[in-house]
Amino acid sequence: MATYRELFAYREFRYLYGGQVLSYLGDQVAAVAVAVLVFDRTNSALLSAVAYASSWLPGVLGGPVLSTYADRLPRRSVLIVCDLARAALIALVAVPGLPLWVAIVLLYAAHLFSPPFVAARAALMPEMLPGEAYIAGNGLSNITSQLSQLFGFVAGGVIVAAVGPVWSLLGNAATFVASALLISAGLARRPAPTLSGETTGLLAQSRDGIRYILADPWLRTCLALVWVASAFSFAPEAIAYPWADSLGGGPAQAGLLLAAPSAGFLLGAILLTRVLSPETRDRVLRPAAVLSTVALVPALLDPGLPVVLLLLAAAGLGASFIVPLNAIFVRRVAPEFRGRAMGVAASGLLVVQGLAFLAAGAAVQAGLSPSTVVGLSGLLGTAAVLVTRMARVPARADS
Template sequence: MVTRVGFGAVLAVAEFRAMWTAELLSICGDQLARVALAVLVFQRTDSAALTGLTYALTYVPSLLGGVLLAGAGDRWPRRDVMIVSDLARAALVAVIAIPGVPLWVLCVLVAVMTMLGGPFKAAQQALLPSVLEGERYLVGMALRNVTIQGAQLAGFAGGGLLITALAPTAALALDAVTFLLSAALLASGVRRRPAVATTTTTGGRTWLVSTTAGARLIWRDPALRTLVALNWLAGFYIVPEALAAPYAAGIGAGATLVGLIMAADPAGSVLGGFAFGKWIPEATQVRLLGWLGIAAGLPLVVFVVRPGLVPAVVLLAASGLLATGYNIQGTVSFMRRVPDEHRAQCAGVNSAGLITVQGVGAAAAGVLADVLSPAHTIALAGAAGAAVAVPIARAWRRVRLLGSEEER
């Protein structure tokens, strides 16, 4: 049976269209900024270590933002939180783009800018279920997955071309403009809704106590715990991306083809977004959640035989496609189950944990690859991910069956 709601029906919702376009602009600008920062820092320092540190600062602080600041999307109107985050990031990037900014100042500004992405994303994820109702929410999340992955690919590819035509500082100024455009789209296209968490609902709790409320809520609910565990399987499935360069060298593919290997998983995710968003009914996806978590690791196990470039790309794309199925539906099920007054905080906890496990997975992969080969490390990660997914799948089945019995 074909899903009745298509991408067109989702894009017909004016508020979603504004949020979707704003996010697309921000992602393209962010990817461009990452390339520009790497080039800028390397030009000024000629240091690979400092370049890597600066690049890491475009990811790592979002962990703190996701935990400490995500609750802003529950305490204040979510549209306002997104607009303020955009305007603040535009101002920070504009300062970073000024020629001659001291390196330590640049690093601090990059870290703060990245941290502000945490409350933005949490508020956005919490607002989407209110903008898109019923099946439109699932299809909207699938469309976001397709465009986010596509924008990341385009941002990296186009970023390199733009940096050759523009100075890094000019590219950073362009990123600031994307944040301003995003804020303008949100202000004009998204209705302002009141804050969901009032003094009554928070009970006058301190910021610290309120910040941990999301984690406590997730821990007490077996379904939420299971969905978070499923999402965090990415700690295993990030390994091929982390080892793309040494794997390419090992099969004689050369440095120029590293990008192709890294792009395989996102390309599979784009296909998965179309498949799960347009053709597979939601009820089927809910039943298959656990199985998809297991299946996403199986193509990686084949790397034990060190496949060549073309088979490797196909296997990575297959893994990305399958992982997209449990990521999209898992996020939808998670956000629907969380009470509205805690959605931003819980979304922040989930995202922060995801970033953490991906960082740990990538770091562990590098250590293991020095002991084993990159190919065997990828295979081991796939096997471990599939094995860990088995008890998660069983837990999801129990939760789902229990929910069905309670509905009767």
């Protein structure tokens, strides 16, 4: 079992991870800055939401196609170009006096470069880190992402309040430039991975990637398990504030409801990628997926806040099965399809989570109590996870 410290013995990982940390920090500050910038100019919550949606909507609509570039072009080049493009576009958003509609268009354009970047980074990781080091490296990346969400928004609010949204956006642009420089300096040049015998059109190659996944029973059932479990286990996030209100609390309690699953997820990611042996880890992946939803079922009894927080933490602990399973998924995919496979996986995850958020909100709006909605989400999710049968981890995934 590789330790997190041992990962930094790999030169390429050090540089790629350094760029990742910078980008995560910059993105959290920028998310707050965008909300402040748009709301200050328009006093419109709707337009603020439209601008905020730029961070995920491009991935939903264009992820499978745009991620194909991670298989068509040298992946190091994809990473650098995406970082520099995002830096330029985010810097333009910060230009004083820019028409609001132009700023929103630029935001969406900037986030169009995220799917190929994420796909290229995920596809390169197995080439940088051998064996169990890759599982640990993927775990560390996910833990870093969760920590940035736990603390980044708080820090982002402080920074935006101190320097203003314009300088905060420029700081985000600077983190992308720094990431590009680190990648340029630390990553080896590799040729584009696409086989010469493949079709050459972008859409055709995207379609080939989807067909590749669907043709492999393990890959498609793996995706189904991740999508189903994530949709139901993360649905409570959409109704955190009304749930806190029904429990007699307010924004502070809503923050606790949002933080509890992340805390459980962090603990689970550490256990699954650092503490448990590979054999034990592989055996508990499916039980952990069941835990991610069944832990929500007791919410039907409408317990108090302390019990609710424990239930959400347990659900987050179970949901961490995604971390090692994601690494196993990528390693099973043939190298020339890894970018497209990650594009399909990420886009599907955004879609099912978005639909689950909408369903949870609509159910509360229709008159169900938040506790009932969360408990029913747990029941339905458990049933869906149990019928999503996945074979044991394949031997070639461990090669």
